[in-house]
Amino acid sequence: MITVLRLGHRVIRDQRVTTHVALTARAFGADSIIISGERDDGVIESIEKVCTEFGGGFGIEYAKNWKRVIEGWKKKNGVAIHLTMYGEDIDDKKEEIMEKCKERDMLIIVGGPKVPFDVYKMVDYNIAVGNQPHSEVAALAIVLDRLVGSEGRKKRFMSAKKRILPNPVGKTVVEGLLG
């Protein structure tokens, strides 16, 4: 099981980026997201709307205290991975992480601009996707791609009202309640 923890969300300022993080988590094979920082029901509703339309099986919740989430994860023997441009490259650590997570749940932590240094010390891995500044959305996509594989993106979402089929030039949307 893979959960994404989004740190330090701010209402209005981060709404779109946090929504991109959550949709990327869902589409690339994570099972749920926990958003911490300021409580933002708008973001939660917009993700739930996508789940209703394109299929469920993805959990979303708010947690006031991120520290307690990480501590709880570690207590339950889960593996915590923090994505940061300062970390070790995913391509160098991928196999070690996959081996370690064979029978343990994975918490992937993505921060905003100012991540408390405690996060770096509490986690099992600080992982980078290149050591250049870019985007937590890009980092999450690549890390899930490496750890789940493209199977993550190809999984079928249950109870989807809509499904999109690949089309070289137009838009193919299949509607109706699909299994």
Add this chain to the structure above:
Amino acid sequence: MITVLRLGHRVIRDQRVTTHVALTARAFGADSIIISGERDDGVIESIEKVCTEFGGGFGIEYAKNWKRVIEGWKKKNGVAIHLTMYGEDIDDKKEEIMEKCKERDMLIIVGGPKVPFDVYKMVDYNIAVGNQPHSEVAALAIVLDRLVGSEGRKKRFMSAKKRILPNPVGKTVVEGLLG
């Protein structure tokens, strides 16, 4: 040569996501970005600031008319690839695209919410990263990862004032003008 074309940028609303798109383009091996939509010097300056700090060799410009950009690209025998959740999966088309782009420049087009249907018809490829709604930042990261490889992320940026070295727990920043 790879250029990214960002469609339909809106001042304020899209500032952060367009910045993430541009930084992802730079960090994953594209050579430049063209931003169309509303002119936004703030975004251009913030990308230029990153280039000054972390190294240059990445072009950024504004184009009022996106259609002219795509038409010009096609006239110069370039290949245009539009990223959309409705397209064909990158993993199915990757080899064909790489073969076609061996000696031709690549324009990767990322849209906002409402991309004119003309875009779908003008390009050589409409490409998806999974057929689920997620993020143009995630899609761009995966497509550049597939087409450039992780070498794109490992290239050295010229004239960087700062360079970050991988660190399992802390932050290692090397400063001073680096080649």
